[in-house]
Amino acid sequence: xxxxxxxxxxxxxxxxxxxxxxxxxxxxxxxxxxxxxxxxxxxxxxxxxxxxxxxxxxxxxxxxxxxxxxxxxxxxxxxxxxxxxxxxxxxxxxxxxxxxxxxxxxxxxxxxxxxxxxxxxxxxxxxxxxxxxxxxxxxxxxxxxxxxxxxxxxxxx
Amino acid sequence: xxxxxxxxxxxxxxxxxxxxxxxxxxxxxxxxxxxxxxxxxxxxxxxxxxxxxxxxxxxxxxxxxxxxxxxxxxxxxxxxxxxxxxxxxxxxxxxxxxxxxxxxxxxxxxxxxxxxxxxxxxxxxxxxxxxxxxxxxxxxxxxxxxxxxxxxxxxxxxxxxxxxxxxxxxxxxxxxxxxxxxxxxxxxxxxxxxxxxxxxxxxxxxxxxxxxxxxxxxxxxxxxxxxxxxxxxxxxxxxxxxxxxxxxxxxxxxxxxxxxxxxxxxxxxxxxxxxxxxxxxxxxxxxxxxxxxxxxxxxxxxxxxxxxxxxxxxxxxxxxxxxxxxxxxxxxxxxxxxxxxxxxxxxxxxxxxxxxxxxxxxxxxxxxxxxxxxxxxxxxxxxxxxxxxxxx
Numbered sequence: 001x002x003x004x005x006x007x008x009x010x011x012x013x014x015x016x017x018x019x020x021x022x023x024x025x026x027x028x029x030x031x032x033x034x035x036x037x038x039x040x041x042x043x044x045x046x047x048x049x050x051x052x053x054x055x056x057x058x059x060x061x062x063x064x065x066x067x068x069x070x071x072x073x074x075x076x077x078x079x080x081x082x083x084x085x086x087x088x089x090x091x092x093x094x095x096x097x098x099x100x101x102x103x104x105x106x107x108x109x110x111x112x113x114x115x116x117x118x119x120x121x122x123x124x125x126x127x128x129x130x131x132x133x134x135x136x137x138x139x140x141x142x143x144x145x146x147x148x149x150x151x152x153x154x155x156x157x
Numbered sequence: 158x159x160x161x162x163x164x165x166x167x168x169x170x171x172x173x174x175x176x177x178x179x180x181x182x183x184x185x186x187x188x189x190x191x192x193x194x195x196x197x198x199x200x201x202x203x204x205x206x207x208x209x210x211x212x213x214x215x216x217x218x219x220x221x222x223x224x225x226x227x228x229x230x231x232x233x234x235x236x237x238x239x240x241x242x243x244x245x246x247x248x249x250x251x252x253x254x255x256x257x258x259x260x261x262x263x264x265x266x267x268x269x270x271x272x273x274x275x276x277x278x279x280x281x282x283x284x285x286x287x288x289x290x291x292x293x294x295x296x297x298x299x300x301x302x303x304x305x306x307x308x309x310x311x312x313x314x315x316x317x318x319x320x321x322x323x324x325x326x327x328x329x330x331x332x333x334x335x336x337x338x339x340x341x342x343x344x345x346x347x348x349x350x351x352x353x354x355x356x357x358x359x360x361x362x363x364x365x366x367x368x369x370x371x372x373x374x375x376x377x378x379x380x381x382x383x384x385x386x387x388x389x390x391x392x393x394x395x396x397x398x399x400x401x402x403x404x405x406x407x408x409x410x411x412x413x414x415x416x417x418x419x420x421x422x423x424x425x426x427x428x429x430x431x432x433x434x435x436x437x438x439x440x441x442x443x444x445x446x447x448x449x450x451x452x453x454x455x456x457x458x459x460x461x462x463x464x465x466x467x468x469x470x471x472x473x474x475x476x477x478x479x480x481x482x483x484x485x486x487x488x489x490x491x492x493x494x495x496x497x498x499x500x501x502x503x504x505x506x507x508x509x510x511x512x513x514x515x516x517x518x519x520x521x522x523x524x525x526x527x528x529x530x531x532x533x534x535x536x537x538x539x540x541x542x543x544x545x546x547x548x549x
Contacts, residue, residue: 018218026293056183060187065208065211066215083177086176122191
């Protein structure tokens with residue numbers, strides 16, 4: 001697979017951001033995975049040269065602007081997850097989809113834990129278990145999301 | 158492990174050093190940004206710019222619901238619109254009558270306070286803002302509205318709807334502002350129980366239909382149905398605006414604090430518009446001194462001489478009208494006692510003269526029959542009784 005250009009990555013990241021902040025009814029909102037994190041994870045694993053820690057950082061900053069109580073919270077969490085993904089991209093890429101989904105679940109859990117920790121540190125802890133739901137749905141949706149992104153990058157590149 | 162991140166021949170990674178180094182760099186930047194944003198509030202400018210950049214996306218993302226709303230609104234039937242029009246006319250008439258009464262009350266209140274104490278601030282200017290998006294998760298209760306710094310919106314400005322308080326602006330961008338709702342778990346609003354005047358704090362509970370009052374002792378005088386209004390403390394919300402109605406009071410004998418729930422009066426989920434309010438401190442103008450005011454004649458007659466304007470002027474410049482009734486009361490209380498004492502001693506003196514030793518237990522029965530004096534009196538006549546006895 002040839003690495004897609006930065007423009008395509010930005011486009012998919014933008015679409016994922018829109019999907020992430022799209023208004024939904026509350027019950028669906030709980031279930032919604034953070035699509036932007038999934039997209040960033042995909043590009044970190046499959047195009048580690050362009051989809052880099054910088055992508056994770058700035059995508060996280062965008063999330064902060066839309067839904068972060070503290071600027072930099074999502075940026076740190078997503079930069080960490082991107083770093084892990086970039087470092088282990090060859091191992092992750094060679095795994096079958098099911099195992100990839102498990103790894104994504106772990107990555108999303110790390111991501112959410114960082115957010116959770118910073119929430120507590122900055123004085124507004126949210127201990128509702130509902131905040132962890134999206135890690136499961138994100139992992140479940142990983143195979144289709146990865147397939148769509150792979151189709152896009154193969155079809156046009 | 159470094160071999161994983163930086164295989165040979167990767168210009169992008171070679172440029173910025175190893176992945177670990179770059180991650181450390183970005184993490185450090187993120188931590189610094191968080192610290193500045195959280196502790197120092199240095200980043201208002203950056204927030205302002207970012208909010209401006211995010212606004213088009215937020216508008217676009219929320220356009221489908223808005224378009225649906227517009228379409229369904231433009232196809233409403235004629236009868237429904239007429240019915241709504243009639244309802245709004247009635248509501249407007251009602252409000253006009255009420256505002257007339259309010260002005261009379263404000264004037265009367267100004268007089269009673271001697272025109273010195275400032276009244277609670279009144280709404281100076283209103284600006285309607287449309288809700289662009291609503292965030293109601295368990296973590297965050299926020300609104301995005303389509304008014305920003307360009308319209309004069311400032312941070313920590315009160316936001317109301319026609320039923321009650323909604324929240325305050327948290328971040329202001331040039332064309333948009335983020336409103337933190339009173340139901341947000343991070344938000345607390347100083348309130349007063351309207352019935353009793355008891356002040357406390359209402360904290361967002363994280364769901365859209367309830368506030369918690371966590372700081373009330375379990376013997377506090379509060380019950381279901383009480384109205385909570387803003388207390389004016391804290392300086393963000395002016396005094397007297399309705400906030401919520403108490404729905405549940407749970408008192409546990411073991412817990413020192415009562416568990417009280419209240420339901421906000423504002424309905425964010427059905428509103429499409431909110432009101433941004435600018436307040437100014439209100440100093441009512443003195444009423445015309447020449448002619449008597451009609452409102453006062455209907456009041457309690459004993460209050461009327463105090464309310465006549467010349468009195469506060471003739472009184473000392475310092476104290477407002479409020480001390481006057483307080484000053485009037487002690488004299489009223491003292492004379493009452495002075496005539497009471499002779500009355501109590503004279504009739505009580507005769508039985509006491511017969512049985513001087515048993516004076517302490519016995520006077521109690523005759524006293525209620527002899528005169529009205531309240532029960533504080535018995536201690537006072539008894540010290541007086543021995544001198545009276547000696548005189549006899």
